[in-house]
Structure formats: C-alpha cells, structure tokens
Amino acid sequence: MRYAWLLVALFLAACAAEDRAANGTAERAPGLTGLYSGSNGGGKKPAANGDRLCLRGEAVNPEGARFAFVTLGEAIERGRAACSGLGKARRVDDTLALTMTGDGDCSFSARIVDERILFPAEVPEGCSYYCSEAASLAGQEFALSEAGEEAARRAVDLVGDPLCP
Numbered sequence: 001m002r003y004a005w006l007l008v009a010l011f012l013a014a015c016a017a018e019d020r021a022a023n024g025t026a027e028r029a030p031g032l033t034g035l036y037s038g039s040n041g042g043g044k045k046p047a048a049n050g051d052r053l054c055l056r057g058e059a060v061n062p063e064g065a066r067f068a069f070v071t072l073g074e075a076i077e078r079g080r081a082a083c084s085g086l087g088k089a090r091r092v093d094d095t096l097a098l099t100m101t102g103d104g105d106c107s108f109s110a111r112i113v114d115e116r117i118l119f120p121a122e123v124p125e126g127c128s129y130y131c132s133e134a135a136s137l138a139g140q141e142f143a144l145s146e147a148g149e150e151a152a153r154r155a156v157d158l159v160g161d162p163l164c165p
Contacts, residue, residue: 031058032065032091032096032117033055033147033148033149034055034146034147034151034152035052035145035151035154036052036117036142036143038053038141038142038143039143050072051070052070052142052155053069054068054152054153054163055067056153063088064089064097065088065090066087066088066089067087067088067098067164068084068087068157068164069085069086069163070084071084071137071140073135081131081132082131082135083132083136083137083140084157085101086100086101087106094111094112094113095110095111095112096112096117098110100130104129105124106123106124106130108120108127115143116144117142118141119137119140120138121138122138123138
C-alpha cells in the first residue's frame with residue numbers, strides 16, 4: 001500500500017509539470033528570443049550605426065514570435081537612410097520566415113547561422129515600404145548581443161520608444 005501512494009504522488013507531479021508546460025510556465029531555452037545588433041560583415045562585432053533587432057516569443061510555436069528592427073544607413077540629402085518595421089517570425093530549422101505587419105507586402109526568409117540572423121541579398125519589392133530612400137533590408141545582418149525576453153524589451157526605436165514591448 002505504501003508504494004501505491006508513491007506512485008500516485010509521482011503521477012500527480014508529472015501531471016502538474018505537463019500542465020505548467022502547456023501553460024508556458026515551465027523553464028525553456030531562450031531560443032532566438034533576445035536583442036540583436038547589426039553586425040559588420042558576418043562577425044559578432046556590432047555595426048557602428050546602431051542597427052538593432054529584437055525578437056520575443058518562441059519562433060517555433062505555430063503563432064510564431066514577434067520581431068521589430070531599425071537599421072540606419074548612410075546620411076543622405078534629407079537626413080539618414082533607414083528601415084524600420086515589425087511583424088511575425090516563424091522558425092523552421094535554420095530559416096526564419098519573417099512577415100512584416102503593415103501596408104507593404106513584405107515576407108522573406110532569413111538564415112540563422114550560429115547566433116546571427118542574415119537577411120537575404122534580395123527582398124521583395126514590397127519591403128521598400130519599410131525603408132526610406134536609399135535604404136534597403138537586403139543583406140542586413142544581426143548578431144545576438146543579449147539573449148532573453150528582458151533584453152528584447154530594452155530595444156528602442158529611433159525616438160526612444162520600445163521596439164518589442
């Protein structure tokens with residue numbers, strides 16, 4: 001009889017752990033969640049211009065994760081060339097499918113290499129909606145500078161507002 005109580009206790013503990021996992025309260029690896037900085041030429045060295053990307057949530061979930069970014073290009077006649085936007089990200093193996101939220105039709109697949117997110121050399125024409133003149137999302141690279149939800153929440157846009165609240 002003593003062993004029956006032990007089995008019941010183990011069963012209840014297993015059910016509680018499964019319930020916590022289903023509700024998202026179990027410990028899990030941070031995955032891609034975090035704050036990324038623009039990188040120079042594929043390295044982990046941050047770009048001097050302050051490019052940044054934040055990713056929150058689990059990109060392997062069916063709903064995907066949320067992402068936002070800001071890239072700053074060269075100075076142009078009327079200010080700086082820049083791109084910014086936000087949307088949903090969904091990871092499949094070492095590819096990150098990015099879909100922008102907004103009026104421009106912009107969806108593309110970025111590669112995940114180590115702790116970097118690499119935008120493709122060519123992006124759909126609709127992605128130009130998210131960029132000023134003389135700027136492009138094509139070929140942008142971001143390296144993980146700090147993992148986790150808190151790091152992603154600290155990312156700010158060009159005027160200091162949160163990118164990934």
